[in-house]
Amino acid sequence: MKKIFFALPGNDELATLLAEKCHAELGKAIIRQFPDGETYVKIESDVKDKQVILICTLNHPNEKLLSLYYLSQTAKELGAKSICIVAPYLAYMRQDKRFLAGEGITSVYFAKLISSFADSLITIDPHLHRRSSLSEIYAIPTTVIHAAVLISKWIRGNIEKPLLVGPDIESEQWVSEVAHHADAPFIILKKIRRGDEEVEISVPDVEKYKEYTPVLVDDIISTARTMIETIGHLKKAGMKKPVCIGIHGIFANNAYSDLFFAGADKVITCNTIPHESNRIKIDEIISISINRTK
Secondary structure, X not given: OOEEEEEOOOOHHHHHHHHHHOOOEEOOEEEEEOOOOOEEEEEOOOOOOOEEXXXXXXXXXXXXXXXXXXXXXXXXXXXXXXXXXXXXXXXXXXXXXXXXXXXXXXXXXXXXXXXXXXXXXXXXXXXXXXXXXXXXXXXXXXEEEOOHHHHXXXXXXHOOOEEEEEOOHHHHHHHHHHHHHHOOOEEEOEEEEOOOOOEEEEOOOOHHHOOOEEEEEEEEEOOOHHHHHHHHHHHHOOOOOOEEEEEEEOOOXXXXXXXXXXXXXXXXXXXXXXXXXXXXXXXXXXXHHHHHOO
């Protein structure tokens, strides 16, 4: 089946790269706003009997969802065989339970909504905290791609004597995987409770790793508070300035500049969300998954 790619606003560069790698057509569509704020959609390419690939990373999802829905519905009405949404960053994964009485479990509602108008979904490292897979909430086939190997490759090629650092025991599995592929050592910061309200953070084997460059890795950099706190602990321990790496760089408020102010040497992200920190490209691994879809 022939594939045709469409870029939602802000996704043009990634859509072009993916269409080229998949040797597929890059479709033309118009998405704009009427003066009253309503959304206008027009598909100018032939989509009949084709697999339509919609490229739309879902940061700021409320601004993008209607355009995504309208484009999908229009393509279906014009004869598209199937709709595949490629969302390198998948939103609404945080609220996966009812923490307080009366709260909406929005991850479930969002999954139901996407499943109602798409036939498949491809994403990178969604924030699966209390769920083992997307299939628990999505009713359509989903493909989850992992960026750990890409991050490790970037570390090997760009950092001399890297030391992967995890802020707490919960990060150990993720940090150890990246460290393994990067052929680098890793440490996990230790919490020592001194009293009911006093917790001391220590850097294990600090003298052993004084000549190493600390590398902090996380799936999402949003407010960056955890990374900033970790940088503070490393600074107190006399470590070198760290490199901060995130798969998805949301950078809420002033998070990007706050990291540098706290003492980061570099801040690096994958290009799942367009940002000046993008250094690790994910188009190759996404194109492989797209070519496997039908």
